Amino acid sequence: MSAQPKPKQTILIVDDTPDNIMLLSRLLKEKYNTKVATNGATALQIATSTPELDLILLDVMMPGMDGYETCRALKANPATADIPVIFLTAKSQVEDEAMGLTLGAVDYLTKPISPPILFARVATQLTLRRARQQLEEQNENLERIVAERTRQLSLMQDATIMAMASMAETRDNETGNHIRRTQNYVKALAESLRQHPRFHESLSDEAIELLYKSAPLHDIGKVGIPDRILLKPGKLDRDEFEIMKLHAVYGRDTIMLVEKHLGGSNSFLMYAREIAHSHQEKWDGSGYPQNLVGDEIPLSARLMAVADVYDALISERVYKPAFSHQDALDIMKKGRGTHFDPDILDAFIEIEQRFAAIAAEFRDEEEIE
Structure with missing residues (x-):
């Protein structure tokens, strides 16, 4: 029986410029499911209502809630804190990149976007995300196994105690x-x-x-x-x-x-x-x-x-x-x-x-x- 293909991972693209959204969607749609938002508030709404979201590509310079503020809000919410964020921006100063990483972003790409670099960085972060999820699942399974064996051991201990006590009582x-x-x-x-x-x-x-x-x-x-x-x-x-x-x-x-x-x-x-x-x-x-x-x-x-x-x-x-x-x-x-x-x-x-x-x-x- 052939292995089932892995489901496509989902990426949220957040940018206030339609041309940028169109470009990124066209580049990524063949390998990934994509969602789009044109502002930070919409991005937060989508992120909190999409459990399968795997990565966010987030523009920094947006009117209203900028990328930094959006990222800060994402990381403050337990429901979205684990979603990796890659900043996309025309800002290229070292302090700008440091700011993004300090807020919890995993990477920082400068515009104009180079498709090969985009593909490589996205693939790396999604691979790490999937590996973390698999590790969490393994840990949860291990915890369930340990909990069940602990429960069985406790039951055996209780039964042994009662048997010993009953032996004295009889x-x-x-x-x-x-x-x-x-x-x-x-x-x-x-x-x-x-x-x-x-x-x-x-x-x-x-x-x-x-x-x-x-x-x-x-x-x-x-x-x-x-x-x-x-x-x-x-x-x-x-x-x-x-x-x-x-x-x-x-x-x-x-x-x-x-x-x-x-x-x-x-x-x-x-x-x-x-x-x-x-x-x-x-x-x-x-x-x-x-x-x-x-x-x-x-x-x-x-x-x-x-x-x-x-x-x-x-x-x-x-x-x-x-x-x-x-x-x-x-x-x-x-x-x-x-x-x-x-x-x-x-x-x-x-x-x-x-x-x-x-x-x-x-x-x-x-x-x-």
């Missing part, structure tokens, strides 16, 4: 929807706090998205806890609880192994490590595993603490019934300033209906009638 008495609920609680809390003076610098759109994605890994360390403790239907004794507390350390160590394998960390892994290690810390220092106090506890873990406790309270477990939403609120209010960061707990109270909606949306299947 060994526990909790359900898979627990991780869906808690990650949405964390996101809702972070969004409600983003304008708070204490938190606005830490809660950018990117940070909130990473918190949302890393939250499901908060209990990944439970894979290291023996079944006899993890699945015990009653209250843990002191020794058993000490072993259970190790899940925070195991979670941190698991993520640190990933960081070591990668040769470094990133924001996602940092949040995941903070949440896994510190979500059982308490504002007054009575939590575990490090007895951190106040702002010593990473913000990510303080957010997770509220989300995790709320979900534990409203969820049925083999060792406890589910509390109502209101009962959970009343219990958590008592932990303001002791268990929970006061400002984060206040934000939770302000959006408690959002928490209730998330709980309803992702409730466990056995609860659905």
Whole structure:
């Protein structure tokens, strides 16, 4: 199959002298499509309404809007700024040529026009224009490919995270929807706090998205806890609880192994490590595993603490019934300033209906009638 001929490129000829327009049109019409304008205002109108325009041959000395002013207007408009302009003029002083090039013209031809020079200069600029367009198209295609592969990689990463988190949850008495609920609680809390003076610098759109994605890994360390403790239907004794507390350390160590394998960390892994290690810390220092106090506890873990406790309270477990939403609120209010960061707990109270909606949306299947 023979290759399709390339479509003719389009040139706009701007000159206030009919004889000049006729001469240029006759010289160029065999190889190119041509449009004409006899003044700057008309040239601007044609340029803005002709998407396929490839080159402008622009006379300098015209009544009203001269060539320099026309060129300045063309380059100021994003829709026409990329169209190459060649000045055609009887002015031959170096400063005249410098003026044209300073305004953004790509070339400067003096009258009377030499046809061979005209053909050569026009062909050069049109070739460069087509090459730039092809390069832009290639860059756009490459960006689309990169964006699609990035999207696929992100989906794979999200699926891997959820699989890892679900693996930890399936060994526990909790359900898979627990991780869906808690990650949405964390996101809702972070969004409600983003304008708070204490938190606005830490809660950018990117940070909130990473918190949302890393939250499901908060209990990944439970894979290291023996079944006899993890699945015990009653209250843990002191020794058993000490072993259970190790899940925070195991979670941190698991993520640190990933960081070591990668040769470094990133924001996602940092949040995941903070949440896994510190979500059982308490504002007054009575939590575990490090007895951190106040702002010593990473913000990510303080957010997770509220989300995790709320979900534990409203969820049925083999060792406890589910509390109502209101009962959970009343219990958590008592932990303001002791268990929970006061400002984060206040934000939770302000959006408690959002928490209730998330709980309803992702409730466990056995609860659905």
